[in-house]
Amino acid sequence: MDAKVVWKSGLAFTGSANSGFTVDLDSDVAVGGSDSGLRPMELVAIGIAGCTAMDVISILQKKRQDVTAFEVKVTAQRAPEHPKRITEVEIEYIVTGRNIDPAAVERAVELSETKYCSAIATMRGCVTFSRKITLHEAQA
Template sequence: MSEGKDLVATVHFADHGFFIGITPSGHAQAIDTDGARHAAPSPMELLLIALGACTAVDVIGILRKKREQVTDYRVEVRGARRDEHPRHFTRMEVRHIIRGVNVSARAVEQAIELSENKYCSVAATLRPTVEIVSTYEIENESTAAEV
C-alpha cells in the first residue's frame, strides 16, 4: 500500500468467541462471534454501522453547509447476504431520514449523491462487490408557533 497513510488495527482473541478490536486511534471495540449470545456487535454488523456512519457524516455536513434547518437525522442500513460461504453482503439499502424546517429535497439528493460518489470511503470500498441503494425521507416540521 503506497497510497496515503497506512492504518493499522489489531484484533485480540479474548476466548469464548469474543475478540477485542483496537482501532488505529486506540479505541477498543468488543466483537462477538457467537451468534446466539449477541453480547457485542459481529464483524458484519460493524460493516453496516461503518457504512451508515460514513455517509451520515458526509450528508449532515453538506446539509449544514447548505444551511438546511435539520433538527433530527438518522441513517438506517439494511444488508442482504449470500446464503453460501463466504456469506458476504450482496446488497445494502441505506435510508436517510431527515427531520427539519423546510428541508429541501434537492439539497438532500445532492448531499446523498456527493457522499455516494465522492466522499464516503466505506461505500467506495464496498461498491465493487455490494450493490448500494440509497433512499431518503424528509419529515418537515412546521415553523408556526404552537398555540
C-alpha cells in the same frame, strides 16, 4: 490506519484502532459465541452508515439546512453460502428539520455516495447499493 482484535475467550474479541476506541466483538451462541458483542459484519454495515452519515450531515450544514434530527439505516443482504458476503445494501436517509430543501438532501446523498464516502467506494462493484430518502418536517 491500523486496527487489531485481541482474543478474550471463545469467539469474543476486543477490537481497537488508531483512534484508541474499542469495541467488543462476538458471535451468536448458536455458532459458539457468547453473544457479548457486535458481529464483524454488523460493524461493516455500521461503517457504511457512519461514513455516509458524516458526509451528508456535513454537506447539509454547509448548505445551511435546518436539520433537527438525522438517522441513516443500512439494511444489508448476505449470500446464503460461505463466505456469506454482503451482496446488497439499502441505505435509508431520514432527515428531520425545518423547511428542508429536498434537492439539497438529494445532492448531499449523491455527493456522499459517488465522491466522498470511502466505505461505499471500497465496496462499489462488489455490492449493489440502493437508497431511500425520507424527509420529515420538525414540529414547532
